[in-house]
Structures are given as structure tokens and as C-alpha cells.
Amino acid sequence: MPSSSPLATDVLIAGAGPTGLVLANLLGARGVAVTLVEKRADLIDYPRGVGMDDESYRTIQAMGLLKEVEPYTLPQHIMRIVNGRGEVIMTNDPQGEPFGYPRKFGFLQPLVDRAMYEGLARYPNVQVLFGRELCSIEEDADGVTAIVRHVEGPEGDKALGESTEVRARYLVGCEGGRSFTRKWIGAEFVGVSPSTRWVVVDVRNDPLGFPNVYLGADPARPYVSIGLPHGVRRFEFMLFDDEPNERVEDNAFVTQLLHEHLPEGTELDIIRRRVFTHHGRVASEFRKGRVLIAGDAAHLMPVWMGQGFNSGVRDATNLAWKLEAVLAGRADEKLLDTYSAERRDHAKAMVDLSLAMGNIIKPTDRRIAFGRDALARTMNISPAVKNYFSDMRFKPMPRYGRGVVVDHETLTPGTAHRKISRRRVPRLIPLRNALSKNSPVGAQFIQPWVGVDGEDVRLDDALGTGFALLSWGLNPATLLDDATRAELDAQGVRLLCAVSPNQVAWAKQECADTGTTVVADTHGALKAWFDKASVGTAIIRPDRFVAAACFNADLPKAVRAVAEAGHLLPTQR
Structure with missing residues (x-):
């Protein structure tokens, strides 16, 4: 049973990742009462997403946070795929600014997330509770009753372990791939989780210095090298089956991974090193009654197209105005049915594209890599084909039918x-x-x-x-x-x-x-x-x-x- 006073709110959001923060800002600006709960004691402080689309930048404009976010972004972020010989087999450099901004940005997600979190202080109708885990949901005709447990806080905090009842008209789960809310909805998480593992190493004081993104389709060991704002560089390397996760904590192993990428004797100022596995999954449903899911709770995608962050922002942008219209009595609750109808198909298309891009980059069979490179050289002969990939016309833009x-x-x-x-x-x-x-x-x-x-x-x-x-x-x-x-x-x-x-x-x-x-x-x-x-x-x-x-x-x-x-x-x- 709850051991502290119940809370009342219009919308309860579980998860203070980028999707939850965007949704809270958009709803807060519209006067909706929001309670945002996050299991961790603070925002995640290590780098994750590094690519932001112009669509997301447009949403940041709608949030009124352009000046706050801009210092942590790098516009015109060009992506190139290179083979094991260093030949560029595809360039991704889309031109034009149809939505008001350059098509692609590099960015530092922890700092952008922090700016979005601090932006919530503008709204007295929004409260954020850290160290609270959503652990129970009950729905009725008029709303949702949720139980959140205080699971993290300073040592000696007497409130640890206590539960709070939250009464909300709607609940949105943005808690990531292991979402409690998605499991409560009963949605299947359809897709695949490729067995390949990657280690990501983020460093300060970029030892290379050149900008943009290189995806190394090198059969010897596929890799990624990304120049980011504030002198940060990201490296990613595929791990082989005989390389356990624990090896990434060994400095000698990291030095071995990087020895062909850095001048001899380079000393690294490492921010973080982590092992991750790519997932390509989409929930079968994004809504059950007054309970909805968004962001990684609704879809997980490999990193190759940089669409995890952006897809979550698209979800929040689509959902915010619909929730507000229903809460204000200007629209029937059936409007919320259009959220899943509009967003699910596009999320799946982005997952499929990201998986396809990964299949281009990660082959370690040299015969397959040779065939891929030969095909790329043939395709690049045609200016029309080359421009098709450079302008990113292969990327499925959101379009609601x-x-x-x-x-x-x-x-x-x-x-x-x-x-x-x-x-x-x-x-x-x-x-x-x-x-x-x-x-x-x-x-x-x-x-x-x-x-x-x-x-x-x-x-x-x-x-x-x-x-x-x-x-x-x-x-x-x-x-x-x-x-x-x-x-x-x-x-x-x-x-x-x-x-x-x-x-x-x-x-x-x-x-x-x-x-x-x-x-x-x-x-x-x-x-x-x-x-x-x-x-x-x-x-x-x-x-x-x-x-x-x-x-x-x-x-x-x-x-x-x-x-x-x-x-x-x-x-x-």
C-alpha cells in the first residue's frame, strides 16, 4: 500500500529520457499538469545518441529551447561509409533546409537532455520526481492509478522504499526497451536482436580533430569514428565472439582496438566505454485505453541511421497535441487511436532501414565485402544513383496515410x-x-x-x-x-x-x-x-x-x- 500522500495529475510520464523530456515540455507549454517520474537519481550522464534530424530541431523550436540546445549541436553532419581500403562507398550529405534547419546535426545528448530538463522549470504545472520507479498500473473509466516506489536517493533517505499513489487521466511509458508500461499493455515486441556486440568509447580532447562521421565497413573489424561538439570523439568497434564484454575495461585491449586509428603514443581522455547490442523491435500496439508508450518503450532500432533519439521525438511531437486536445475537451478520446496508427508504420520503416544499413557495414566475410564494394563502385558511376544516397532520399520520411x-x-x-x-x-x-x-x-x-x-x-x-x-x-x-x-x-x-x-x-x-x-x-x-x-x-x-x-x-x-x-x-x- 502507498505510504505517502497521493498525487493528482493530468498526465503521468514514466522515464526522463529524451522522449519523456520532450513530451513533458510540449505538454507543459500547453498548460497540462504533468508528473514525470524517473527511476534513476538523475539524468543519464553518458553519451548515447549522437545524430539529430532537422525534424527534431523543429520540435526543439516548438519547445522554445533553441538557444539552450544550440551550443551542444553541430550542423551539416556528413556521414560516409568507407571500406577496408579507405574508399568511400557511400556519402550521406543531404542538402536543403525544408523544415528550417540543416538536415543533420551531431549533438551531445547528455547536455541536450539537461537543457530540456532545465526547461521544465518554466512550468509550474510540471513536476519531476527522480528515484521513483513505476511498479503498478490500474486503469478505470476515468483515469489511471499508478504506484511509484522511491528506489534511489541519498544515503539515509528515510523515504527510500516508500510508495506513492499517482492518480492521472493518462499515463505514457517512456522507460526504454525494458518498459514496464509496454509489458502492462500486453504488446508484443516484434523484431530481432542481432547477436553482434559493439563497444563504444567516447573521448575528450579529440585526438584526430576532423569533423563528421565515418562508418568503417572494414571486414577486419567494422568500426565507427564520429567528430562531435566540444572536442568529443566517439569510436565504436564490433566485438568478436571470443572477446568477452569484460575485456573493454582493459586499457591494453582498448589501445589495441585504436592502434590503427590514432597516432602512436596518443593518450586518451576517456569519458565512457560501454558494450551494447543492436535491437530492431517495434511494439505491436502503442496504446491500451488511457495508457500509452513512446520512444524506446515502443521501438528499438540499431544506431546506424541515428534514429533512436529522433523517433522518440517524433512520437512525443505527435502525441502531445492530441493528449492536450482530449484533456481540454476539444476532441474525443478516439483521437488517441490515431497516435499508434500514424507512428507505428514509420517507426517500423526506420527500424528496417537501420537494420539494412547495419548489414552493409558489419560483414566480416571478405568475399561478401568484396561483392558489396564492387556493387558500390558500379552504382557510384551513375550521378543519379550517387545523389539518391547522398541526399538521403532512401530515408522514409514520416507520411501519414x-x-x-x-x-x-x-x-x-x-x-x-x-x-x-x-x-x-x-x-x-x-x-x-x-x-x-x-x-x-x-x-x-x-x-x-x-x-x-x-x-x-x-x-x-x-x-x-x-x-x-x-x-x-x-x-x-x-x-x-x-x-x-x-x-x-x-x-x-x-x-x-x-x-x-x-x-x-x-x-x-x-x-x-x-x-x-x-x-x-x-x-x-x-x-x-x-x-x-x-x-x-x-x-x-x-x-x-x-x-x-x-x-x-x-x-x-x-x-x-x-x-x-x-x-x-x-x-x-
């Missing part, structure tokens, strides 16, 4: 075909003429710099924190009746009119007294997006994914379809 989406052609709620098909709407010439035959619905909207009231801002800062209607060259308020506009206002939906800079004065007159924000397309990126998609208005979700894209004449129908797909509840009764 089910959930809070509306079909591009039929405006059917809850589903979105990936491709435009003349068979579905053969009469609409504008759809047939669309420059891109890929529907923009279900994908992330771009984030260029724009002008608002004479100031340059990132688009997300203009969109606000809720849903947004963005129309090109027209005030979307003129397309909606008074009742619909009142409902959108009650739901916190922001209306925006995007125009070329020389149209701003006209647009401000048109939008006066309607509450519509005028956005100057100072770099032409928005005009290009609407041109390529061949639509006039986009309905953008709080997580910056496109819920619907339509002709202006269809906007009222699209608004109703998004409300149905998102199980949004009418506020004007």
Missing part, C-alpha cells in the same frame, strides 16, 4: 492516398496538371523564413501552437461562413494569408477585422509549395503535418473533414 488526414482528391476523412490518381477524380483538370503527383497530405509542411508585420520569423512561429489554415494570395476567412469561423476561433485555429511581399499592403486591407495574419513570402518558398501541390489552402496540424490540402472552393468541406478525422468536438453548442 491514416489518422488525422483528409484525402487530397476525394476529401474523405481519416485516409490519404499517397499518389494523385486520375481514376479517382478524372474530371478535375487542375489535379491532373499538378506538378507533383505525390499528395502533400500527411507529410510535414515546409518551414521557410517569412515576414510578419515587417519582421522575419520562422513560419512555425507565425502558425501558432494549434491548427492553422494557410491560404495563398487570399484571406481564408472570406471562404467560410460566420458559424464556421466562430467554431475555428473557439478551437484555437489560426488563419493566415500568404502573399508575395509586394502584395502585403493589399492583403492587410483584405484581412483587416477578420483576425487573419498576413505572411510575406519573402523567399518564394510558399509560392513554390502551393504551385507544386496545385492547391490554394493547406490545413496544418499542431505538429506541422498537413491534415488537408484543397482548392479554395472546397475549404468548408475540408474543414469539416479534418474535424471528423480528428474527432474534434463542437464547442459552439
Whole structure:
């Protein structure tokens, strides 16, 4: 039985890793009462993830922590795969900044995690309890009752061993691969755990100094060498079957691993050395009633594509606005069903890609490595193929075909075909003429710099924190009746009119007294997006994914379809 006073909260989050910290920040900013419990006495202080995508950086922007996180990141982090002869067989250097930032960053996770944790101090509605382990869950129609036990603390702490009852409306397990919450849900952890082991060695005062990432597909011993911020370098080496884990504590063995990578006589300032095994697993379900899982509790993936951290951030970004909408009474609980529907397929795709990348790097059979290298040389002859890998077009970007989406052609709620098909709407010439035959619905909207009231801002800062209607060259308020506009206002939906800079004065007159924000397309990126998609208005979700894209004449129908797909509840009764 609990031996201390019960706690009440809206959302109980178990696990103060990156996923739990991101979710707590996003919910805290939305005014949700959050209790975050962590089994350890403090945050993990050793390096883990080292790669951050632009999508995650965009979420950090949404958290309001760009300035705090930026010092611990390194942009334009290029990855190269080299064979045993030092020949580059693949380069991964994606160009462009569609979401407002360079595509890839190196980063120091302990320091980024610390910045996110310290960011929670901004919110009186968020409390963090260290040394507390989630050990019991009971669900009923109105909420969840959880028991957390005080398992770590200073020596002599009289509270050690005591249990606390926490009453929450929802519980999210972010406790990692051994998640108690996932086991309580009863979800299968489907996938594989390759038997290969790796040792990671992180050092200060980088003894090499050159930047970026090298994945060594060397059959003699596959390795990784990564330049990171603050003069940190990471080395990783595959361990062979006859090399027990304990050997990594032997300095002579580590010196042997590194002898071909460092100048003779180099002295290392080692931060940490650890042995790990890659896992490729995805939970069969991410939700059971009022209990959900996210991050490593929901999926584990090998390190090769640097997607463990990023996939957890995607989970939290997808889930936060949905939980808040349900808690605030603006949406039915069915909205939470879309979390698993949207996130699980993409998480599995990233696991599969990471496993495939590992199979390229780790072969130790020289015949297999020779065939791989020969194939790579042949493929690199073609500039198109070489650019395909360099620009990372093989990476499956999140794109939701089910959930809070509306079909591009039929405006059917809850589903979105990936491709435009003349068979579905053969009469609409504008759809047939669309420059891109890929529907923009279900994908992330771009984030260029724009002008608002004479100031340059990132688009997300203009969109606000809720849903947004963005129309090109027209005030979307003129397309909606008074009742619909009142409902959108009650739901916190922001209306925006995007125009070329020389149209701003006209647009401000048109939008006066309607509450519509005028956005100057100072770099032409928005005009290009609407041109390529061949639509006039986009309905953008709080997580910056496109819920619907339509002709202006269809906007009222699209608004109703998004409300149905998102199980949004009418506020004007």
C-alpha cells in the first residue's frame, strides 16, 4: 500500500529520457499538469545518441529551447561509409533546409537532455520526481492509478522504499526497451536482436580533430569514428565472439582496438566505454485505453541511421497535441487511436532501414565485402544513383496515410492516398496538371523564413501552437461562413494569408477585422509549395503535418473533414 500522500495529475510520464523530456515540455507549454517520474537519481550522464534530424530541431523550436540546445549541436553532419581500403562507398550529405534547419546535426545528448530538463522549470504545472520507479498500473473509466516506489536517493533517505499513489487521466511509458508500461499493455515486441556486440568509447580532447562521421565497413573489424561538439570523439568497434564484454575495461585491449586509428603514443581522455547490442523491435500496439508508450518503450532500432533519439521525438511531437486536445475537451478520446496508427508504420520503416544499413557495414566475410564494394563502385558511376544516397532520399520520411488526414482528391476523412490518381477524380483538370503527383497530405509542411508585420520569423512561429489554415494570395476567412469561423476561433485555429511581399499592403486591407495574419513570402518558398501541390489552402496540424490540402472552393468541406478525422468536438453548442 502507498505510504505517502497521493498525487493528482493530468498526465503521468514514466522515464526522463529524451522522449519523456520532450513530451513533458510540449505538454507543459500547453498548460497540462504533468508528473514525470524517473527511476534513476538523475539524468543519464553518458553519451548515447549522437545524430539529430532537422525534424527534431523543429520540435526543439516548438519547445522554445533553441538557444539552450544550440551550443551542444553541430550542423551539416556528413556521414560516409568507407571500406577496408579507405574508399568511400557511400556519402550521406543531404542538402536543403525544408523544415528550417540543416538536415543533420551531431549533438551531445547528455547536455541536450539537461537543457530540456532545465526547461521544465518554466512550468509550474510540471513536476519531476527522480528515484521513483513505476511498479503498478490500474486503469478505470476515468483515469489511471499508478504506484511509484522511491528506489534511489541519498544515503539515509528515510523515504527510500516508500510508495506513492499517482492518480492521472493518462499515463505514457517512456522507460526504454525494458518498459514496464509496454509489458502492462500486453504488446508484443516484434523484431530481432542481432547477436553482434559493439563497444563504444567516447573521448575528450579529440585526438584526430576532423569533423563528421565515418562508418568503417572494414571486414577486419567494422568500426565507427564520429567528430562531435566540444572536442568529443566517439569510436565504436564490433566485438568478436571470443572477446568477452569484460575485456573493454582493459586499457591494453582498448589501445589495441585504436592502434590503427590514432597516432602512436596518443593518450586518451576517456569519458565512457560501454558494450551494447543492436535491437530492431517495434511494439505491436502503442496504446491500451488511457495508457500509452513512446520512444524506446515502443521501438528499438540499431544506431546506424541515428534514429533512436529522433523517433522518440517524433512520437512525443505527435502525441502531445492530441493528449492536450482530449484533456481540454476539444476532441474525443478516439483521437488517441490515431497516435499508434500514424507512428507505428514509420517507426517500423526506420527500424528496417537501420537494420539494412547495419548489414552493409558489419560483414566480416571478405568475399561478401568484396561483392558489396564492387556493387558500390558500379552504382557510384551513375550521378543519379550517387545523389539518391547522398541526399538521403532512401530515408522514409514520416507520411501519414491514416489518422488525422483528409484525402487530397476525394476529401474523405481519416485516409490519404499517397499518389494523385486520375481514376479517382478524372474530371478535375487542375489535379491532373499538378506538378507533383505525390499528395502533400500527411507529410510535414515546409518551414521557410517569412515576414510578419515587417519582421522575419520562422513560419512555425507565425502558425501558432494549434491548427492553422494557410491560404495563398487570399484571406481564408472570406471562404467560410460566420458559424464556421466562430467554431475555428473557439478551437484555437489560426488563419493566415500568404502573399508575395509586394502584395502585403493589399492583403492587410483584405484581412483587416477578420483576425487573419498576413505572411510575406519573402523567399518564394510558399509560392513554390502551393504551385507544386496545385492547391490554394493547406490545413496544418499542431505538429506541422498537413491534415488537408484543397482548392479554395472546397475549404468548408475540408474543414469539416479534418474535424471528423480528428474527432474534434463542437464547442459552439
